[in-house]
Amino acid sequence: MANWIIAASRDWLMPLxxxxxxxxxxxxxxxxxxxxxxxxxxxxxxxxxxSYMWVYSTGQHCNYSIRIFEYQPGRSGKYPQEFLKGFNEYLHTDAYSGYNKIPGITRCLCWTHLRRNFVDALPKDVHSPEATIPSQGIAFCNKLFEIEKTLENLSMEQRKLEHLKQEKPV
Known part of the structure; x- marks a missing residue:
């Protein structure tokens, strides 16, 4: 039965x-x-x-809903460089420097990853964490997330214009 699964994967799923x-x-x-x-x-x-599981995904407003997981034995930037060969548009990632090895792309960094760093920086022994600098960073990120929710149903061009208008001041 295991051989059937291997053969079906090779012959039918890998082309997909x-x-x-x-x-x-x-x-x-x-x-x-x-x-x-x-x-x-x-x-x-x-x-x-x-070892590492790399995931590559289209976004909410793309033509196709695609998510591909790729196992690799390490975290080197050579893995996404090889997987994304020929791609030269916008890549949305965390701030991991390995993605800098991919030529011809425009990096877009992730606010959720940044917000996580502010949460980690919150002092654990403070009675009013809302008065700290990390809490201000969290508040800025939360405001950007709120704005983003209001733009979901706009076209790509309208979202871009509204991002510049509403988010830049934040």
Whole structure:
């Protein structure tokens, strides 16, 4: 039965994934992120060695809803560089420097990742954390998220104009 799954994946699912990958690279915006995964009994590696699952996804307003997960043994920027070869539009990521290896893209950084850093910076022993500088950063991010919700149903061009008008002052 395992051989059937392997053969079906190779013969039927991989061509579909390859088509999805081709369509993904034709989009104007791609989101990417990576997270650690533990792989047991991987040849030549200890069970405690970090491996990575990379995810590449279209955005809410793209032509196709695509999400592709790709396993890699490391976190080097060579992995997204290879996966995104030929893509030269907007890449939405966290601030991980490995994405800088991808030529011809415009990096768009993630406010949610930035907000997480402000949350981590909140002092744990303060009675009024709302009066701290990290809480001000959190408030700015929350305001941007509120504005973004109001722009969901606009066209791409209208959203861009409203972003500049409403978010720039924040």
């Amino acid at each position: 994934v390859e088509l999805m990958h081709k369509k993904l690279l034709q989009e104007k915006y791609i989101h990417a992120d990576e997270t650690t995964v533990q792989v047991m009994n991987e040849e030549g590696r200890k069970n405690t060695t970090d």
